Amino acid sequence: MNRLLAFSALCLAALAAGLASYAAFSDHGSKTVIREVTVSGGTPTSAAPATGSATNVYNSVSKGVVEITVTEGGSSFGGGTAEAQGSGFVYDASGDIVTDEHVVDGASAISVKFSNGASYKATLVGSDASTDLAVIKVNAPASMIHPLQLADSSQVQVGQGVVAIGSPYGLEETVTAGIVSALHREMTAPNNFTIPDSIQTDAAINHGNSGGPLLDLSGRVIGVNAQIKSDSGENTGVGFAIPSNTIHSIVTQLISKGDVQHAYLGVGIASSTNGTGVVLTEVRPGTPAERAGLQTGDVIVRIDGQKVSDPTTLGEKIDAKRPGDRVTVTYVRGGRTKTVSVTLGTRPS
Numbered sequence: 001m002n003r004l005l006a007f008s009a010l011c012l013a014a015l016a017a018g019l020a021s022y023a024a025f026s027d028h029g030s031k032t033v034i035r036e037v038t039v040s041g042g043t044p045t046s047a048a049p050a051t052g053s054a055t056n057v058y059n060s061v062s063k064g065v066v067e068i069t070v071t072e073g074g075s076s077f078g079g080g081t082a083e084a085q086g087s088g089f090v091y092d093a094s095g096d097i098v099t100d101e102h103v104v105d106g107a108s109a110i111s112v113k114f115s116n117g118a119s120y121k122a123t124l125v126g127s128d129a130s131t132d133l134a135v136i137k138v139n140a141p142a143s144m145i146h147p148l149q150l151a152d153s154s155q156v157q158v159g160q161g162v163v164a165i166g167s168p169y170g171l172e173e174t175v176t177a178g179i180v181s182a183l184h185r186e187m188t189a190p191n192n193f194t195i196p197d198s199i200q201t202d203a204a205i206n207h208g209n210s211g212g213p214l215l216d217l218s219g220r221v222i223g224v225n226a227q228i229k230s231d232s233g234e235n236t237g238v239g240f241a242i243p244s245n246t247i248h249s250i251v252t253q254l255i256s257k258g259d260v261q262h263a264y265l266g267v268g269i270a271s272s273t274n275g276t277g278v279v280l281t282e283v284r285p286g287t288p289a290e291r292a293g294l295q296t297g298d299v300i301v302r303i304d305g306q307k308v309s310d311p312t313t314l315g316e317k318i319d320a321k322r323p324g325d326r327v328t329v330t331y332v333r334g335g336r337t338k339t340v341s342v343t344l345g346t347r348p349s
Contacts, residue, residue: 097135098251169208264287265344
């Protein structure tokens with residue numbers, strides 16, 4: 001990934017939009033800008049942690065939070081190297097560690113530092129740019145491996161207390177606390193697809209927090225910290241985390257297969273003006289949608305007979321499928337309701 005080119009291009013978009021979102025990732029001063037849009041509406045094992053305060057949470061889980069240092073570049077042809085830094089947490093007893101995809105993207109070497117200062121080399125197990133998640137594996141003594149437990153993010157509530165642990169600006173084992181500020185936010189992933197149901201928090205998140213856990217007051221992971229919304233790129237109390245239910249689904253696939261395949265319809269969408277269904281703003285050439293005869297301007301109202309009320313709902317219904325699955329799409333064109341069967345494809349990278 002050419003971070004300088006990506007940063008320059010996205011800065012232009014950020015200037016046009018006013019307020020930008022930044023990946024909470026440290027790259028020696030450079031920042032990757034990622035858009036953010038607001039919309040409506042095997043499991044790790046761990047001993048039960050203490051509850052009730054940020055101190056108890058930290059004491060219970062800090063050994064399972066790590067600092068990740070990534071080396072980029074370097075070759076026999078005189079290429080230089082650069083280091084970047086993020087955070088992560090131990091996922092299972094095998095030494096699998098969860099972090100953000102944008103933390104390890106382009107890495108030529110990865111190292112992991114534990115809370116006691118011990119560092120070990122790590123290898124990439126797999127990554128998924130569509131959800132900004134990655135798994136790395138470290139070969140460390142069993143005494144160093146302290147898996148954290150995932151919560152059910154569908155049970156998270158606005159206003160509940162949360163704790164973030166990570167390494168902002170390389171300051172490892174930094175703890176911040178706050179609340180869940182909002183739910184069902186929509187982040188834009190590094191490959192410009194959507195990460196739905198993201199968790200908004202006012203717990204301070206800065207560059208270097210990327211990949212670190214957002215925890216409830218029982219010490220369970222409810223999300224992976226990924227982005228902040230800010231004019232300056234510094235914390236303003238508006239941070240976003242990838243929800244734990246997404247983590248479980250994606251990480252399970254990365255560990256077992258090394259990659260993730262997402263179902264793909266191949267359309268651009270927007271809310272309809274009358275609040276019923278989703279308007280197709282684009283039907284991309286060569287996609288399942290085009291092959292099924294869908295056209296720009298069609299309004300999708302149902303998928304497999306289930307009502308589609310907004311773009312988020314449509315995205316969730318497609319995300320719940322696998323490439324090769326067939327879905328029945330009911331849409332309105334020119335005032336007439338039609339139905340077509342679509343075989344979903346594989347989302348491009």
